[in-house]
Amino acid sequence: QKEVEQNSGPLSVPEGAIASLNCTYSDRGSQSFFWYRQYSGKSPELIMFIYSNGDKEDGRFTAQLNKASQYVSLLIRDSQPSDSATYLCAVNGGKDSNYQLIWGAGTKLIIKP
Amino acid sequence: DTGVSQDPRHKITKRGQNVTFRCDPISEHNRLYWYRQTLGQGPEFLTYFQNEAQLEKSRLLSDRFSAERPKGSFSTLEIQRTEQGDSAMYLCASSLEAGLAYEQYFGPGTRLTVT
Numbered sequence: 001q002k003e004v005e006q007n008s009g010p011l012s013v014p015e016g017a018i019a020s021l022n023c024t025y026s027d028r029g030s031q032s033f034f035w036y037r038q039y040s041g042k043s044p045e046l047i048m049f050i051y052s053n054g055d056k057e058d059g060r061f062t063a064q065l066n067k068a069s070q071y072v073s074l075l076i077r078d079s080q081p082s083d084s085a086t087y088l089c090a091v092n093g094g095k096d097s098n099y100q101l102i103w104g105a106g107t108k109l110i111i112k113p
Numbered sequence: 114d115t116g117v118s119q120d121p122r123h124k125i126t127k128r129g130q131n132v133t134f135r136c137d138p139i140s141e142h143n144r145l146y147w148y149r150q151t152l153g154q155g156p157e158f159l160t161y162f163q164n165e166a167q168l169e170k171s172r173l174l175s176d177r178f179s180a181e182r183p184k185g186s187f188s189t190l191e192i193q194r195t196e197q198g199d200s201a202m203y204l205c206a207s208s209l210e211a212g213l214a215y216e217q218y219f220g221p222g223t224r225l226t227v228t
Contacts, residue, residue, distance in 0.1 A: 008153070034216060043204055043219040044156065051214070088155055098169060100146075101217060103155030 002027045004091050006104035015113050019076040023089030023104055026070070032092040033065060033072045034101065039085045047087075048074070079111045117220035119205050125226045126195055133191045134223045138207030145188050146217060147180055148204040156204055162188060195227045 003026040013019040023033075032051045036044035050056045050063040050072065062075040072091075076083055086106040093100050118137045126132050138145045143164050148156035159178065160170045164185040177195075182188040192199055202224050206217040 004155075032214065036219075041224075043202075043222040046216055046218060049216050090155075098161075099215070100158060100161070100169075103157075105153065105155045 002030075002091070002093055002097070002102050004089055004102050004104040006087075006089050006107045008105060009108040010110050011107055012110045012112055013079050015079060015081060015111055017079055019079045019083065019109055019111070021074040021076075021087050021089075021107050021109065022071060023073065023091075024071045025089075025091045025102070027091070027093065027102075028067075028070060029094055030070075030091045031094060033063070034090040034092070035061075035063060035072075035074045036088040036090060037085045038088055038106065044088055076109075081111045081113050084109060084111045117205055117207050117218055119203075119220040119223050121223060122221060123224045123226075125228065128197060128227055129194055131191065131193045132195060132225065133189055134203055134205075134225075135187060135189050136205030136220055137187045138205070139209075139218060142207035142209050142218075143185065144208045144210065144215070144217075145182055146206040146208075147188070147190050148206065150202045150204055150222075159190070192225075195225075197227045200225055200227045 005024045034049045035047045038044045048063045050065045056063045060077045064073045088106045089104040090101040120135045146161040147159040150156045162182040177193045180190045202222045204222045205220045208215045208217045
C-alpha cells in the first residue's frame, strides 16, 4: 500500500516568516511530486511540482525533494495571510499505478498577521 | 479555455434519490478523474477515463456509483439511491496524457448534501 504522510497541523507562522511544510512517502520508486493549495470549501489548486532531487523555486515558493530520505517539502517565504490554507502533497504512483496520484491528508497552515 | 468546469456547484437531495454531476475537462486533456473529498481528508480516488475508456474504478466505489465519458469529452457521475454517507465534495480533474510529467487540474467541485 503506497502512502503519503503529512502532519495535519495546524501550523501557525507569523506573517513575513518562512512556512515549512513536509511530506513523506512510502514508495521509493516514486518519481514526481506535487503540491496543491486548498482554501476552505474550494477545490485543490496546483502550486508546484518537482521531479529531481534538490530545490525548485517559483516566486515565494520552493519545493525541495530528497529521494534518499523519501521526503518532499514546500517552503513559503514572506508568508502572507492569504497563504492560510490546507496544503496537499501528492505523489505520482508510477506506471504500475497507471500514473495516478497518491494523496496526503493535508497540512493546515495559518499565517498570523 | 478557462479550465475544468463542474455542474452543479451544490446539490441537496433526499436520501434514496438519484443525482448526476457533470464535468467538462480542459479541452485538450484526454485523462479525466473523479474524486470524493470529505472534511480533513485528501481527495479519494473514485475512477478515471483515458479518452472515452474507463480504465479503473476504486474498490471503495459501490455499484450505486457509475460514471461515463461517452465521447471522450465531458463526463457524468451518477449516484443512485443516495445515502447520508455520500455527502461530500465531488471533484473532477483532468490531465494531458499520462505519465510522471502530467499534472492534474481540478474543477471547482460539486458539494453534495444528502438529507
